[in-house]
Amino acid sequence: MTPDERHLKRINRYLIAINGVYDDLVREIALVVVRLKVGDKLFRFRDYGTITKEVSRALKNYNDNLLSSIKTYTQYEWDYGNAKVSELLIENLAKVKGKVSGTAYEAKLKEISTQSVNKSALEAFQQRKSGKFTVSERVWNITKQAKENLEFAIDDALREGMSAQDLARKIKGNLNNPDALFRRVRDKHGNLQLSKNAKAFHPGQGVYRSAHKNAMRLAANEINTAYRQAEQLRIQGNNDVVGQKINLSPQHKVYDICDELAGSYPKDFQWSSWHVLCKCFRTMILKSPTELITEINNGQNLSPESSSNFVSGVPDNFTSWLSENRESLEKIKSKPYFLEENKTQFTM
Ligand SMILES: [Zn+2]
Incomplete structure (x- = not known):
């Protein structure tokens, strides 16, 4: 298994844990509401003063646990991304061992280990705004x-007369199919009653009706982006990396934007994914062994541009994708991050 395949597996493990945070919320709420006598009115927590405190506490627990899970797992994958890059650079260096002096080799090894991305960069990542909001706001x-x-x-x-367990199970079943739930509740109460509460069911573009689905997507995306960001900073900080290649995942079956944009990019092209839940991965383009040997033996640390492997611009398929989609891209308010963050690399 490649490190990137392992990274995806690790994300799945984290998501199982995050699923548990949601299960806890449903269980806690079921325990609280099961003892209520409810009328015919559309159910609202605020109409039952006796449970307000417990409901708020359960929701706060959920909020805090979700946020701290995302924090913990972004740190794990940040570290994992760092370790992967170090390992690959060390492997690459091992290819020229014996062809350069022992001291120069040791110095190069040391340089790799000191480039590991530090804690404050991780914290800046965790507190950043993507689009309008921070993770904690999301x-x-x-x-x-x-x-x-x-x-x-x-x-x-x-x-x-229901048991709390049965209620929890039914709630979960309902939330797994929010569209059908919404229709049933609307048929029961009519549109008017719903309109006050229907915000959750008419979320904006690109947002699910299910809060849980949104939570899972946010977590998966943050954790993956942390891994990519650690990788990106390392790539930018090492002169022996002279470009990056963005590859399709072997699991990729349906032709989409990922096929259209795969290719070799400049090393400072900011990339974490082409879309949410994208499984594409990045490999480093390095100086050739001959270049590395000559350079090390001359006691130099040449810039990436000196390499014959240097990637100086975005690939042609990126440029043609851009011109083919220019019109639709101009219409959308929030452009893909990889266009916003790489403005200097191409002309729109
Ligand atoms: Zn992709």
């Missing part, structure tokens, strides 16, 4: 949406 929005999701699910599921 998690907060998900928690608010989860509250509304739960109200609909409880409205449909809660019957007198």
Whole structure:
């Protein structure tokens, strides 16, 4: 298994844990509401003063656990990305061992280990805004949406005499299919009653109706981006890396933007994915062994541009993709991050 395949497997493991955070929320809420006597009105937590404290506490726990899980796992994959790059650079250096002096070799090894990306860069990553919001703001929005999701699910599921376990199971079932849930609740109460609470069910573009799905997508994307960002900073900081290649995953089956944009890019082209949940991966383009040997033996640390492997611009397929999609790209308000962050690399 390649490090990138392992990275995807690791993300899946983290997502299972994050799934558990959501299960805990549903279980806690079911325990609280199961003892309520509910009327015919659309179910709202705020109509039941006796449970307000417990509901707020459960939601706060969910919010805090989701946020701290994302923090922990972004750190794991940040470190993992760092370790991967170090390992590959050391492997590459090993190819010229014996053809350069022992001291020069040791110095090069040391240089690789000191380039590991530091903690403050990770913290800056974790606190950054992507688009309009920080991760902590996004998690907060998900928690608010989860509250509304739960109200609909409880409205449909809660019957007198149920056990908390049965209720939790029914709530989960309901939330797994938010579209059908929404229709049932609307048929029961009519559009008017719903309109106040329907924000959760008419989320903006690119947002799921299910808070849980949004949480999973946010987590997967943050964790993957942390790995890519650590990799990116290392690539930029090492003169022996002279470009990057963005490759399709072997699992990639359906032709899409990833096929159209795969190729060799300049080393400072900012890349983490072509789209959310993209499985493409990056490999480093390095100086040739001959270049490396000559350089080390001359006691030099030449710039990437000196290499015959140096990638000086985006590939032709990127440029043609851009011109083919120019019109539709001009219409959308928030452009893909890889266009925003690489403005100097091409003309729009
Ligand atoms: Zn992709």
